[in-house]
Amino acid sequence: MNTGTKDHAQLSDAFNADxxxxxxxxxxxxxxxxxxxxxxxxxxEWEALRENASQIKDNVLSNLHDYLVAFExxxxxxxxxxxxxxxxAEHNQIVYSILQEQGVDRIVKSKSMLTEECxxxxxxxxxxxxxxxxxxxxxxxQLAKEPPSHIVLPCIxxxxxxxxELFHEHLGTPEGMSDPVFLTAAARVHLREKFxxxxxxxxxxxxxxxxxxxxxxxxxxxxxxxxxxxxDVHIACMGIEKIVPERSQLSVFLRLLARSATGQPITTxxxxxxxxxxxxxxxxxxxxxxxxxxxxxxxFRNSLKCIRCGACMNTCPVYRRxxxxxxxxxxxxxxxxxxxxxxxxxxxxxxxxASTLCxxxxxxxxxxxxxxxxxxxxxxxxxxxxxxxPKKTVAMKAMDxxxxxxxxxxxxxxxxxxxxxxLPFVVSNKLNLWYKQRDMPQPPTQSFGEWYQxxxxxNIKKHNNDQ
Amino acid sequence: xxxxxQILAKxxxxxxxxxxxxxxxxxxxxxxSNPVEEFRTVLTNIGGAVIEVDSYEAIAAYIQQEFKDKKRxxxxxxxxxxxxxLSGTIETGWENQDPHSYENVxxxxxxxxxxxxxxxxxxxxxxxxxxxxxxxxxxxxxxxxRKTEIIPTMHEAYARIGNDEYxxxxxxxxxxxxxxxxxxxxxxxxxxxxxxxxxxx
Numbered sequence: 001m002n003t004g005t006k007d008h009a010q011l012s013d014a015f016n017a018d019x020x021x022x023x024x025x026x027x028x029x030x031x032x033x034x035x036x037x038x039x040x041x042x043x044x045e046w047e048a049l050r051e052n053a054s055q056i057k058d059n060v061l062s063n064l065h066d067y068l069v070a071f072e073x074x075x076x077x078x079x080x081x082x083x084x085x086x087x088x089a090e091h092n093q094i095v096y097s098i099l100q101e102q103g104v105d106r107i108v109k110s111k112s113m114l115t116e117e118c119x120x121x122x123x124x125x126x127x128x129x130x131x132x133x134x135x136x137x138x139x140x141x142q143l144a145k146e147p148p149s150h151i152v153l154p155c156i157x158x159x160x161x162x163x164x165e166l167f168h169e170h171l172g173t174p175e176g177m178s179d180p181v182f183l184t185a186a187a188r189v190h191l192r193e194k195f196x197x198x199x200x201x202x203x204x205x206x207x208x209x210x211x212x213x214x215x216x217x218x219x220x221x222x223x224x225x226x227x228x229x230x231x232d233v234h235i236a237c238m239g240i241e242k243i244v245p246e247r248s249q250l251s252v253f254l255r256l257l258a259r260s261a262t263g264q265p266i267t268t269x270x271x272x273x274x275x276x277x278x279x280x281x282x283x284x285x286x287x288x289x290x291x292x293x294x295x296x297x298x299x300f301r302n303s304l305k306c307i308r309c310g311a312c313m314n315t316c317p318v319y320r321r322x323x324x325x326x327x328x329x330x331x332x333x334x335x336x337x338x339x340x341x342x343x344x345x346x347x348x349x350x351x352x353x354a355s356t357l358c359x360x361x362x363x364x365x366x367x368x369x370x371x372x373x374x375x376x377x378x379x380x381x382x383x384x385x386x387x388x389x390p391k392k393t394v395a396m397k398a399m400d401x402x403x404x405x406x407x408x409x410x411x412x413x414x415x416x417x418x419x420x421x422x423l424p425f426v427v428s429n430k431l432n433l434w435y436k437q438r439d440m441p442q443p444p445t446q447s448f449g450e451w452y453q454x455x456x457x458x459n460i461k462k463h464n465n466d467q
Numbered sequence: 468x469x470x471x472x473q474i475l476a477k478x479x480x481x482x483x484x485x486x487x488x489x490x491x492x493x494x495x496x497x498x499x500s501n502p503v504e505e506f507r508t509v510l511t512n513i514g515g516a517v518i519e520v521d522s523y524e525a526i527a528a529y530i531q532q533e534f535k536d537k538k539r540x541x542x543x544x545x546x547x548x549x550x551x552x553l554s555g556t557i558e559t560g561w562e563n564q565d566p567h568s569y570e571n572v573x574x575x576x577x578x579x580x581x582x583x584x585x586x587x588x589x590x591x592x593x594x595x596x597x598x599x600x601x602x603x604x605x606x607x608x609x610x611x612x613r614k615t616e617i618i619p620t621m622h623e624a625y626a627r628i629g630n631d632e633y634x635x636x637x638x639x640x641x642x643x644x645x646x647x648x649x650x651x652x653x654x655x656x657x658x659x660x661x662x663x664x665x666x667x668x
Binding site for chain 1: 469470471473474475477478479480481482483484485486487488489491492495509513566567570583585586587588593598599600603604620621622624625626628630633634635636637638639640641642643644645646647648649650651653655656657658659
């Protein structure tokens, strides 16, 4: 997403301009989080499942080389053509060359965050390929010329009235019509025509099984299947971390994925693609695009365990109140904020700071990624490498000076209490970022140090005298 | 060096020390005293319908009654497609056409290998679909499964699948759906608008 040079805080400001809308966004996502809780609490062995999934992924990361080689060999034996892409550009070129080879210039695509990460749509459009996103939410943001704001709920930031307007303009629905049932039916007709006429389909991959060479794609709408089973060419795009060792382990991940994402017991469709259907060509593109670098960072490699459920976004107090677009990267929210700095530490230096470090993301993560700890660690790396916001650096230096000098600390505390009490306008103004959307606290009459001197030391002396 | 070699070399040098696979989850606390009942509850909650029947004749009678306005009905279950009572209702000889030609199928009736109680998912491979697109392209989907084939959780499901060979297989749980517009649940996104499961005694 091209947001120029605006950082998370500035982009959040734009989102926060409409307070009623922020509240609605916040409540909608919290509603999804509550559904996740209900689904998780229904499974007595939920914590054991999370631990199991986490350990399976530990094994995957520790043996990824051999699993990738096995997956490739098994997929090839199944009749699937396997490609390797070192980065987004190479991934896009491979897709384009397959389409060129087939003489296809109009395609359908189901949800794939990897293709968002690689900016495939923009690339293909420049080459004159017509790309139709077929997930309803993705189609909506595509018509609005926006990126998805959430990995599972791509248009969660949009009101139904806005979607009604878009459909009126692009699909010819009656003006002012915003009923979700009506709009979904209109989209069904609009997209059926695309499924029937497009000769190539791109899908993402949720899981790829090393042992069997098959891959699993999960959707509720059935759009991945409609695309893939009708097209002459199926191209599946996956990051190299999507591997699971054995087919039987899909049970653990399929039990966790939809429950964590939306609170459903499973997605409507969990499709296992093992071989192309007769006469069809099936391709898999294995993409690195920074993943091997992340694998080599001991503090951050666990982020590669992510199964893209979005639970960390739904629960995040910052995400819910700042919106997905404020993260200016394909994958928003807490997980996106630990993935993005790996790709470009300078461009995404703001994201690890877009968090309260409350740890809720870590608590809901189905594969137990220590997200909030990684956010904290990224902050240290970013400051050390000199990419932190200069305002923060100055503030941190002032803090360091104050905290390491007891007398300065005492004077600063006194001054702070005095100012809050007698001259509140000095801090209660818009130069103080903390004051924005908050009231300054009531100052205590004395510091803890002063209170301790007065009370506790007296008590201790008294106690000692009594002995 | 090709991208393949480059990626694999970098994976090898970056991957952490070997960590063992955890033992498979055993003793999954199975609170499901009655898997069939659980299956029925979950399927109903996710927008599907459960019809209990004691014979294929009962299924035929239900189809003739409830789907009589449907123009194009196909079945992949010989017990139904060969049944004389349904000879005018169910189309025959549809199997080997271009997948696009099924766009106007109103109702597809197919079999499943088994159903999973915890999430009402039915495991269906392409052998039971005849054509992969069938359970997705039809306007309404009906699946026939024996009550004895309902198993508790996904762990038993993959134990059942084992090393089975298939080109394509899917867990299907309920009708196609979306909640992309303001989290309002709408049945019938791209695939079937309804899913009827005949639980055969």
